[in-house]
Amino acid sequence: MRIVVVGYGPTAHRLVESLTGRGFTGTITVLGEEPRHAYDRVALTSYLTGATLEDLTYPAPEGPATVRLAERVTEIDRDRRVVVTAGGHEEPYDVLVLATGSAPFVPPVPGAEHAFVYRTIDDLNAIRDAASGASAGVVVGGGLLGLEAADALRGLGLATHVVEMAPWLMPRQVDEGGGAVLRGHVERLGLSVHTGTGLNRIEPDKVVLADGTEIDAGVVVFSAGIRPRDELAFQAGLELGERGGIVVDDAMRTSDPAIYAIGECALVGGMVYGLVAPCFSMAEVAADRILGGEAVFTGGDLSAKLKLLGVDVASFGQLSGALDVTYMDPVAGVYKKLFISDDARTLLGGICVGDAGPYSLLRPMVGRELSASPSDLLFAGAGGAGLSGADFPDDAQVCSCNNVTKGQICTAIHELGLTDVAGVKKCTRAGTSCGSCVPALASILAAEGVALSKALCEHFEYSRPELFDIVRVRGITTFSQLITEHGRGRGCDICKPAVASILASLNGGHVLEGEQAALQDTNDHFLANLQKNGTYSVVPRIPGGEITPEKLIVIGEVARDFGLYTKITGGQRIDLLGARVEQLPKIWKRLVDAGFESGHAYGKALRTVKSCVGSTWCRYGVQDSVGMAIALELRYRGLRSPHKLKSAVSGCARECAEARSKDFGIIATENGWNLYVGGNGGFKPRHADLLASDLSDDELVRTIDRFLMFYIRTADRLQRTSAWVQAIGLDYLRDVIVGDSLGICADLDAAMERHVGGYFDEWRATLDDPDKLRRFVSFVNAPDTPDPSIVFETERDQIKPVLLEVTRA
Amino acid sequence: MTIIQNHPETRTGTATAWTPICAHADLLPERGAAALVAGRQIAVFRTFDGRLFAVGNRDPFSGAYVISRGIVGTRGEEPVVSAPMHKQSFSLVTGMCLDDPATAIPTYPVRVHNGTVEVSVA
């Protein structure tokens, strides 16, 4: 079979790639009018800001394709099944594909011949040449492309004007309010905006607007819309749309079944698509059909998120609806709008200007039932599932531990001139207990216009990831060395545990070894969790939640003998509470002798890997979730990280282990495992995102290895994976740990191997070391006297701490 | 070796009664230890530069006797311990809570005498 493709733009390139990739064996001849190989038109503007032609050019097609450049097709002879080029060359076809794209619309005004358009490399070369002798430029058209062109002119050093016929910029994407916000951004960059007026005429070096305004300008660029290039199809008598475009069915076939049309020249389902993603889908459909497949084009996603002139602009879904919710902050230059069905339940689409934060969260939800109130969703910042400081009303309780409202925090920020989270904590007590509201504090500070310093605390100017790199690259092994060489003072409760965690991640070893002991928070220092009355809780590891009756009995006996309160935790293990410091080693001894080890419930480390019973017992299970959970828990036990890590494995899609609420959750499929990352229960619940599907056991483990190590390297102090994944982006994460885009995977793998190889049980190592054991006394001068302040009463047949008297001023 | 910590609240004139607590070597740098002296719980600290401090072990914010288990560091020039419960910082020199100046914990004279750490609660 002989396939001939007319036009060699992104869509044609994708078609050829798809055909050869599927093993097409006939001949393909591509005729392109431009004198160069197909290039990425979406990135066209980067050609003016440093990218080379090679950077933009797609790789040359492999296989049976012949490309004829600088050949414009002028005629299709459907009877003879040949196309004829301007140079008189004839190319016979069995199947013809038109991928002729579109051309900029040039309004018929006097002097239009002096103007440029903005579509090809040649156009940009011409604009660049003209700009070198000019000082000002005018872009006609204030839409997406017009603003992109305006930015390019500005970049070429021209005083730039934008003329838009509609009353505001980007009239197709945003309404009047959004246009006003956008205009603010554009004008702040020094561009002049003229809306509500068209062009009267162009004279050499001068543009005259319909309202009489005259602008001296050496360069004029038209960006007033595009028209499908359907002239060939018209000549050949193919059916066209009323307003242009080659009519095709959902198989991309024109009115002549031997001729397909794809990309921006095609009119499918009554629409011409001006974005590259739907064009690519059309190419895939046509390739499939040509090879005998059944693919259909079901419509394209017109969502777009881009940075125009440094401003985030995003729109998705349908841009109208029965109801809409708008958020606008002209000062910050933010405009967001959501369109919702008339029953206020279904998200239809939305627009964001100045903050595309909600875009990634909301775009996948178009057509679905809303998970939160529209205003909550709108206010979701880059990091949030509907929670942002700006969103909270003044009387909202931000810190529930210490009952601090947003109003109190804002008052403190303004009256005391606070500039950082530490200051807010100090002055309001918010965030000083469980700490889960700290991100909200940061977001409130940001909303109040305070720029956050990345410094960890007063002792280090660096963020946690920066400190991690310093320690790693310089091979630093002690806190003293680090603070002497890269900090000041002697540290505090913020930087010491953070550095302790970095040292533990990089160097392994016992967390109570040498100087490290002094860095640990009390939980890590006593390898147990401090409770409100000064006692500790003990949680032995029960991997995957699987436990023998014998071991259950041991736990019961230990609890009974030491008078501890017992409770089943959410992580499928058993918490023993009420232990005094001097009891800890005795309790561990009993547990360790019975085959238990530390569960690291006290550490910023892997906690548990929950599991359901899985395919071994469950009628629905498709994989052994318990076996996998145990393997993972044993692999990652003891791994110190910026924050705690939780995991779960479910044996089938019914998800009984609630894996998607975990930092890394695994759900069995018929073919292997799906890996989800960045989930969270707690203060700010979030479902984990699918990172990879149908992984084998080995692939699963390797991907989790890299995910965890990359998180440990780059996350901020106390940043859970949910916030981290949202901050770096799921696609970027996948590029790094699956595609190895940074070339660090071997390094990450080696780091995890070191961790796995270096693991030992901290409880047992402590029991074996008399030096470390000496710390576990109630009083240095009366080791046998229990702390007299610790008193219990009984409730439901177990102990309960007697309330302590609090005496602060 | 005898090191005497000069202490603002040490009353001059009265003979100070010193109670031995532990060997100086038993105190880890930048870590505290709890001691029971005449029915009172004392938290004794040794800072990085070798100085000794003794303060009350009771955390006024939680009521629990846990100050000795806090992280030792500095705030500006001031040596501090942060309460392990809710992380308020207390000056080891004056006992004042730097996050809430109206709250303070008691401080006690402390010294090393013949290699033994001694405090006075009189």
Ligand SMILES: Cc1cc2nc3c(=O)[nH]c(=O)nc-3n(C[C@H](O)[C@H](O)[C@H](O)COP(=O)(O)OP(=O)(O)OC[C@H]3O[C@@H](n4cnc5c(N)ncnc54)[C@H](O)[C@@H]3O)c2cc1C
């Ligand atoms: C500056 C700019 C920025 C853009 N930014 C984005 C963006 O951010 N996101 C997005 O999704 N889309 C963007 N687009 C749109 C995107 O580039 C197009 O959707 C895409 O290029 C369409 O590809 P196509 O192959 O269908 O058409 P084209 O890219 O137009 O390619 C058609 C090719 O066919 C050739 N041709 C036409 N007629 C003939 C003939 N008779 N004989 C031989 N050859 C012929 C043309 O010369 C051209 O090379 C942008 C476009 C521009 C110009």
Ligand code: SF4
């Ligand atoms: S997730 Fe599936 S396999 Fe596991 S218990 Fe539930 S139904 Fe059974």
